[in-house]
Amino acid sequence: MEATLDLRNGAVGEAPSGPHEETETVTLSVPDMVCGNCIRTVETALRDIRGVKAARANLSSRRVFVTYDVPLVSLDDLISALKKTGYKAGPLNESVADNGVQSSDLLPRVGVAGFAAANIMLLSVSVWSGEASDMDSSVQSLFHWISALIALPAVAYAGQPFFRSAANALRGRRLNMDVPISLGIILACGMSLFQTIQGSAQVYFDAAAMLVFFLLIGRTLDERMRARARGAAENLLSLKALSATVVEDDGSSRSLPARSLTPGMRIAVAAGERIAADGIVTSGTSEIDESLITGETVPRTVKPGDRVHAGTVNGGGPIQLKATATIDNTLLAEIGRLMLAAEQSRGRYVRLADRAARFYAPAVHVLGLSTFIGWMIVGAGWEPALTHAISVLIITCPCALALAVPAVQVAAMSRLFNQGIIVKAADGLERLAEVDTVVFDKTGTLTLEHIHLADDSAIDDAVLLRAASLAVASRHPYAQAVVLAARERGLKVVAREGVKEVPGSGLSATSNGQEERLGSASWAGVPVAANQEASLWYHRGDEPPLGFRFAERLRPDAHETVKALQDADYDVELISGDRVDAVALAARGTSIDVWRGATRPDQKLARLDELKSLGRKTLMVGDGLNDAPALAAGHASLSPASAVEISQTAADAVFQGERLQPVIQALMVARAARRMALQNFAIAIGYNAIFVPLAVSGHVTPLIAAVAMSTSSILVTANAIRLRSMRLCLTPLRRAP
Amino acid sequence: MISLAWLLPAALTLGFIGLLAFLWALRSGQFDDLEGAGWRAIEDGEPSTKSATPETQAKGSTNGHR
Numbered sequence: 001m002e003a004t005l006d007l008r009n010g011a012v013g014e015a016p017s018g019p020h021e022e023t024e025t026v027t028l029s030v031p032d033m034v035c036g037n038c039i040r041t042v043e044t045a046l047r048d049i050r051g052v053k054a055a056r057a058n059l060s061s062r063r064v065f066v067t068y069d070v071p072l073v074s075l076d077d078l079i080s081a082l083k084k085t086g087y088k089a090g091p092l093n094e095s096v097a098d099n100g101v102q103s104s105d106l107l108p109r110v111g112v113a114g115f116a117a118a119n120i121m122l123l124s125v126s127v128w129s130g131e132a133s134d135m136d137s138s139v140q141s142l143f144h145w146i147s148a149l150i151a152l153p154a155v156a157y158a159g160q161p162f163f164r165s166a167a168n169a170l171r172g173r174r175l176n177m178d179v180p181i182s183l184g185i186i187l188a189c190g191m192s193l194f195q196t197i198q199g200s201a202q203v204y205f206d207a208a209a210m211l212v213f214f215l216l217i218g219r220t221l222d223e224r225m226r227a228r229a230r231g232a233a234e235n236l237l238s239l240k241a242l243s244a245t246v247v248e249d250d251g252s253s254r255s256l257p258a259r260s261l262t263p264g265m266r267i268a269v270a271a272g273e274r275i276a277a278d279g280i281v282t283s284g285t286s287e288i289d290e291s292l293i294t295g296e297t298v299p300r301t302v303k304p305g306d307r308v309h310a311g312t313v314n315g316g317g318p319i320q321l322k323a324t325a326t327i328d329n330t331l332l333a334e335i336g337r338l339m340l341a342a343e344q345s346r347g348r349y350v351r352l353a354d355r356a357a358r359f360y361a362p363a364v365h366v367l368g369l370s371t372f373i374g375w376m377i378v379g380a381g382w383e384p385a386l387t388h389a390i391s392v393l394i395i396t397c398p399c400a401l402a403l404a405v406p407a408v409q410v411a412a413m414s415r416l417f418n419q420g421i422i423v424k425a426a427d428g429l430e431r432l433a434e435v436d437t438v439v440f441d442k443t444g445t446l447t448l449e450h451i452h453l454a455d456d457s458a459i460d461d462a463v464l465l466r467a468a469s470l471a472v473a474s475r476h477p478y479a480q481a482v483v484l485a486a487r488e489r490g491l492k493v494v495a496r497e498g499v500k501e502v503p504g505s506g507l508s509a510t511s512n513g514q515e516e517r518l519g520s521a522s523w524a525g526v527p528v529a530a531n532q533e534a535s536l537w538y539h540r541g542d543e544p545p546l547g548f549r550f551a552e553r554l555r556p557d558a559h560e561t562v563k564a565l566q567d568a569d570y571d572v573e574l575i576s577g578d579r580v581d582a583v584a585l586a587a588r589g590t591s592i593d594v595w596r597g598a599t600r601p602d603q604k605l606a607r608l609d610e611l612k613s614l615g616r617k618t619l620m621v622g623d624g625l626n627d628a629p630a631l632a633a634g635h636a637s638l639s640p641a642s643a644v645e646i647s648q649t650a651a652d653a654v655f656q657g658e659r660l661q662p663v664i665q666a667l668m669v670a671r672a673a674r675r676m677a678l679q680n681f682a683i684a685i686g687y688n689a690i691f692v693p694l695a696v697s698g699h700v701t702p703l704i705a706a707v708a709m710s711t712s713s714i715l716v717t718a719n720a721i722r723l724r725s726m727r728l729c730l731t732p733l734r735r736a737p
Numbered sequence: 738m739i740s741l742a743w744l745l746p747a748a749l750t751l752g753f754i755g756l757l758a759f760l761w762a763l764r765s766g767q768f769d770d771l772e773g774a775g776w777r778a779i780e781d782g783e784p785s786t787k788s789a790t791p792e793t794q795a796k797g798s799t800n801g802h803r
Contacts (some may be wrong), residue, residue, distance in 0.1 A: 036776025059773030107768065108760055119749060139741070146745065302754040 020475060022070040023053060027092045029235035031062050037280065038087070045085045061231050063092065076243070076255060077707045090238030091257070107222045109158040113213040116154030117206070120147045121706070122205040128703050144196040144203050151205040152189060159185055159212050174558050175361040177353065177402050183365075185211060185391040191390050197239045202387050207394050207705045214713045218403035222426070225410045225417075232422045233654060236641050244276035245269075247320065258310070262673055265323045269314045271501075272475025279321035281306050286316030289477050291443050292644050293625045294577045297451060297552060298535070299477060311625060311644050315476040317501060335628055338605055339650060342633035351427045352677055353405040384698065391700040395691045395708060404680035404716035412673035413722040420656035421666055428652030431636040432670035434617045436733055438565055438663070439608065439634070441622030442576035442586045442597075447552040447643050448658060451477055453485035455553035463546060465491045467538045469506045470518045473499040475628065479507070479518070481550055504539075514541040552582070554589050562590045562662040569733040570667075571616070575604050577626045604630040621663060623647055638663060668728045676723050680716045687712045 033042055039057045042064055046055035051072025057064040066078055075091055123143045130140060146684040159182070166182040169175060180697040188208040195203050249251045258276035261679045262269070266282065266352035271276055275288075287299040299315050302308055308321060341486050368389045375385035409426045416423055421599045423429050440446050453459075471479035472495045486493050499509045506519010517524045517539045524537035539545040555561075565572050574595035576583045583597030599607070608630050610619050620627070620634030623643035631637040631650040639651035648654050655662035694700050700708075762768065 036773075039773055039776060040780060058770040058771060060770045061778060062755055111756055111759045111763070115752055119752050144743075146749075150749075439763070523782060 004408070023067050024070055025065060026075060026078070027066045027224065027236040028064050028066060028082070028089045029062060029092050030057070030064055030082065030087050030089045030560075031232070031239065032087050032237045033057060033059060033062050033064075035059075041085050042082060042087060045081050045087075046078060046241060049077060049081055050096065054076070061228075062235055063231075064089075073383060074255075084393060088239055090235070092238050094367060095451045105229055106161065106223060109161070110216045110220055111142070112154050113158035113216050114571070116150050116158070117209040117213040119150055120206045120209050121145050123338060124702065124706070127201075127203075131201070140201070141196070141199050142455045143193075144205075147203065147205040148193055148196050151209050152193070155185060155189055155208055155212055158216060162212075162215065175357065177357045177361065180361050180364045181211070181215060181397055181402060183391075184208075184397045187390050188394055191386060195387075201703060204390065204394060204702050204705060207702060207709060210706060210710060211394070211397055214710070217403050218406045218717075221410045222406035225293050225413050226426070229413060229417065229422050229424055232417070233424055233648065235542045236422070236656075237645055237648060243250050261323050263323050266320060267323055268318065268320050269315060270318050271316060273314050274308055275308050275312050275314060275321070277310050277321075277323040279308055281308060281319055284317055284319035286319045287476060289313040291449075292623065296578055297443055298579075309625075312475075324642075335601055335625060336647070337630035338601055339632045339646075342605060342629050349431050351428050352674070353402070356681065358539050364393065367396065367692065367696070368393045374696070375698070380466065380698075388695065388700075391698075391705055392692065392695040395695045395700060396688055397709070403713055403722060404684065405677050406715045407720035408673050408676045408680060408723060411720050414665060415724055416653070416669050417663055419662065421653055421662045422655075423653040425652060427465065429670050431617075431619050431652065431675055432573060432619065432666055434673035435570075435619040435636050435667065437571040437573070437611055437616045437618045439573045439575055439611075439618055439620050439622075439630070440562075440592070441620075441624060441627045441630075442574060442583055443552070443578055444623040444642060445627075445640060446574065446586055446660070447554050448730070450481065450484070450553075451550045452481050452553045454549045459546065459548070461491060462540065465493065466516065466540070467518055467548070468493045469496045470499055470509055470516060470538075472496075474501055474507055478548070478550060482536070482548060495669075516540045552586070552587065555660045557659050557661050559590050561664055562592055564664055564730060565667075566591075568730045571699060575599050575607055575630075577601075577604075577624065599630050603624045605633055608633045619663075638666060664730055668730050669723075671731075672723060672726065672728050676685050676720060680719055683719065684712065688716075 011654040030038075030042055033039065036059075039059055042057050043055045046052050046064065046066055049068075052066060053069065054067040055064055079089050079091070123146060127135070127140055129141050157654070162178045162182050162185070165176065166178040169179055185208050188204040188211075192203045192205050192208070195201075213351075243255050243257050244261055244265075245253050245268045246256050246261070247268050253268060263279045265277075267275075267277060267279060271286070281302050281304050283304055285301065286301045287301050288308055290309065290312055291297050291298045293309050301316075307324075371392045372385050372389035375388055377567070384522040405424070409429055412429055413423045413426070440637065464482070465488050468483045468491065471482040472493050475479075483493055496509050496511070498511075499507055500508050502519070502523070502582045506517060506523040508515060508519075508523075510516070517537075519537065521537055524539035526537050526539070526545045535550055536548040537545045538548065562572055572592050572594070574583065574587050574590070574592045576586070576595075576597050577599055578597060580597035583595055587593075587595035596607070604627065608618055608620065612633075612635075620630050620637040621639070622631055622637070623640050625644050625646060627639075628644075628646045628650050631639060631647055637651040638653050638655060639647045641648070641654055641656040643651070643654070653666055655666070687708070691700065691704075694704070767774070
């Protein structure tokens with residue numbers, strides 16, 4: 001029993017004095033927790049378990065921290081208790097849980113910078129108004145000294161993120177946005193200190209503190225949004241965390257999480273369970289649903305000696321397998337290799353703000369330097385020359401670039417977040433905006449995860465109900481589709497007693513001397529050559545057997561989404577690993593003209609590369625393991641929340657829900673964000689065009705510098721915030737003729 | 738002008754107290770769950786006693802989570 005959970009963060013009490021002293025704290029993700037009542041339900045459900053010492057829910061991160069006694073409670077108890085109350089929960093990795101929401105040290109810096117900026121501004125305003133009235137120079141000097149006393153330590157502490165980033169860039173012989181920022185701040189503080197000692201009126205402490213404060217706000221917002229998106233993505237993945245029942249040599253079994261399995265372990269997989277590790281079947285026969293791995297919707301029959309992949313679902317009877325190392329698994333190894341190569345090509349993408357910085361940062365430095373040299377040539381002496389050069393640096397300090405672009409992206413990401421689309425990186429958003437071709441996968445992307453009964457109007461209620469009451473005993477995808485169809489008709493499905501399941505064949509039950517069978521054609525006694533259309537047969541006594549046909553269900557808005565994309569001049573393609581006829585059907589259902597079926601992962605990748613060589617920017621939308629390399633290779637990529645872990649990790653954004661419309665939302669918001677970012681650049685350039693000549697000519701007083709900088713920052717931020725509530729529609733792309 | 742001698746320290750001290758209060762709140766985890774705190778305030782039920790036992794708090798804090 002104590003071995004059930006040696007996997008988490010180990011025992012917490014270092015020297016356990018008794019069995020009850022050993023407690024552990026785990027972090028569970030509960031993505032469905034959205035309101036005050038949820039907090040209460042979740043916490044109460046957990047605290048009611050005997051052995052749970054504390055449960056504290058965090059609504060912002062959708063997580064709950066639970067402390068419990070190790071011998072009394074296991075992780076599975078917690079998860080199943082939550083499941084009973086209707087909340088799906090999953091364990092988070094300790095490393096993942098720790099770099100969660102509050103890892104940032106930016107917030108205290110914002111507080112310090114805000115305190116400094118407010119108090120220095122108070123003193124500065126007195127000095128400015130004192131210039132117009134009767135303030136004498138000794139009081140002015142006192143105020144400057146107090147400002148220095150506040151500004152220097154505050155800037156030294158709060159400005160560290162910029163200094164560090166600038167130092168890193170310079171060490172790598174690059175220029176980034178933080179280099180002119182740091183230079184401006186340091187020069188402004190240094191020069192102001194010198195002027196204060198000299199007793200001059202040109203003191204820029206307020207500008208320096210204000211600059212740090214505004215820039216820190218932008219950076220904090222950016223980081224919060226990113227942490228939130230990352231946390232939400234991790235929450236989704238944690239629900240997929242697999243655990244496996246490991247069978248020991250002596251026959252006892254214990255539950256282990258998938259990541260602590262080692263090759264050679266014997267694993268028992270019950271019917272309906274997801275297989276936790278790649279392995280070779282050692283006993284039992286079953287049917288494996290591999291749709292997430294290959295895109296193939298028809299289950300594959302496996303028998304001892306066959307290979308099975310992690311992530312597939314055991315649809316038939318219980319099997320046992322021997323775990324094998326990932327390395328000798330050809331499919332996974334191949335996918336890993338393809339992904340690595342594909343990701344390298346995307347690593348070269350340069351973000352919008354960095355592209356602007358390439359031109360902006362050198363320009364600022366040249367401008368500042370030439371102002372200094374210019375004033376020296378004119379013969380103004382080095383002091384005023386340096387003051388003017390610094391005011392140029394302060395005025396041009398790239399507030400708009402460093403604050404407005406993140407502000408736009410935060411607004412865009414949080415708008416998408418509220419619609420269930422988790423954008424994991426800001427550069428993903430930028431790449432989404434450039435897309436002109438959309439490539440869909442079929443299984444699980446255009447279609448829903450589960451198959452359903454096709455043309456079931458031909459089957460009458462009584463027969464369907466009888467078949468369903470047999471099928472309810474099985475976890476096979478076909479059986480579940482039959483049960484679902486019966487429930488959708490409003491029939492009350494009651495489980496039959498004495499149902500026997502023969503893996504790979506079907507179900508049988510005997511009542512009133514009549515045997516009923518539900519399963520494959522041979523199981524139901526149908527001649528093989530008869531009607532191959534049906535894939536499941538029901539047969540009772542002497543009645544003729546009845547065939548059930550199955551189809552995948554397209555996502556409810558798949559067709560209109562594809563049409564909206566086509567109307568907006570996007571090229572839409574469908575590439576799937578499933579059988580050609582199934583893909584053709586889906587292509588017809590969504591009126592996609594360009595499609596191909598039965599493609600291997602490397603063929604998908606090849607098609608994407610082909611599109612790239614034609615100069616297209618491709619958005620890949622897919623969910624399966626076989627899509628992972630293509631997701632990594634696409635210019636941008638989206639994946640539904642039902643996707644396998646590796647695909648969700650490879651995708652730029654993950655969308656939740658049954659609908660496909662988030663694809664349009666994501667494209668729309670991404671393009672709007674790009675537009676806003678460019679608008680903000682325009683605002684920034686306009687502001688520079690007015691104030692830089694003033695600064696170069698030496699007319700920028702500390703008052704003008706402070707006012708100009710604040711207004712431009714507020715203006716671009718306000719513009720960015722508009723994106724949150726703006727009405728958007730997908731406008732046609734403008735393509736180069 | 739002599740009033741500045743006490744006005745300035747007074748203003749700065751008040752501001753500094755505000756800053757310290759903010760940093761204290763930050764450190765004691767009051768900004769960890771901004772959404773949840775709002776909901777908890779309007780919750781009708783009795784605050785759970787089980788989570789507030791001193792023993793539990795000591796255990797919980799060793800792990801950094803409250």
